[in-house]
Amino acid sequence: MDDLILAEASAVDDEQGPVLVLDAPALATALADDLSTEGRTVLHRSDLLTDETEVPATADVVDTWSDPRLADVRLVLLRLPANLNALDELAENVAAHCHPDVRVVAGSRVKHMTRGMNEVLAAHFGDVRASLGVRKCRVLHAAAPRPEVREAEPTWPRTAALDEFGLSVVAYGATFAGNRLDLGTRQLLESIIDLRPTAGADRAVDLGCGSGILAATLARNGWRVTGVDTSRAAVGSTAATAAANGVEVAVRRADALADWPEGDLDVVVCNPPFHVGTAKDSAPAFRMIRTAARALRPGGELWCVYNAHLPYLPTLRRDVGPSEIVTRDRSYLVTRSVRAQ
């Protein structure tokens, strides 16, 4: 697919200014190799930290959409995200901050493409067209940013009231479940709603914090909380959710708790992912459990929610310690594991 994006991009490239690559680390790497010899800068930005760190330092990370270098960007390459809210936020920011002559070349496998993607792009660009499919892949081209988008206030992040729990939830586009309450999150939230710190045992992490609903709830209960997530959207959302609810939550964009000091935490709460992109994969969940076990002090607790059919309980017992099922319904299990000495 990257070959198709590159071929379609070179046909519309006016060879001026930096190129921006979004959520496509292999593309950013290939372009940085090719264009650095021509003195042209490659900028890149990915939602996932793991994607961003794959790209060599010859390409520069764009940390904020107010980066002044974006004003000269006339070519943007991206892999289309399946999540339409993520695409909407990217399109809105590219239309608002890049050069008015910017051209967007966005590729995907045809089986993952929907009409909704064209509609989202068309809300921000006056000219949207699809390429012919090549080897099961296709590219959408977008150009002519709509003037009203360039003048409007940003529409991301977006806030929703979660009245039942007295919370405001704020989410950027790529955040898991957006500003809604996922059913698994609800199970874990109800299980920890009265969990309170004791003297000298008040350090908590919401691991894979998403919009920060769990982090904000723990902070409201008096915990000193850090929200950890590999997603740029998630840590931004958690910080915004905490601010909206008047509580303090530190945030950290990191790969699980691999770098967290050993034996430091009293509680970790986690609703781990069971997908990587569009493929089912338990590896990130196992990594989260393993690194949480290391970061907990003896006697510290890991609270998890996961789909009832997933075989995580033996892993929790082996990696963390004694584990019990707190609640279960037809879809989800909530477990509490106590870090063994």
Ligand SMILES: C[S@@+](CC[C@H](N)C(=O)[O-])C[C@H]1O[C@@H](n2cnc3c(N)ncnc32)[C@H](O)[C@@H]1O
């Ligand atoms: C199922 S969502 C849960 C989000 C939030 N806690 C909730 O319950 O709504 C899983 C979260 O884990 C994050 N995640 C996936 N792999 C990760 C990793 N290696 N390190 C940290 N976070 C990760 C995802 O970005 C996502 O926000």
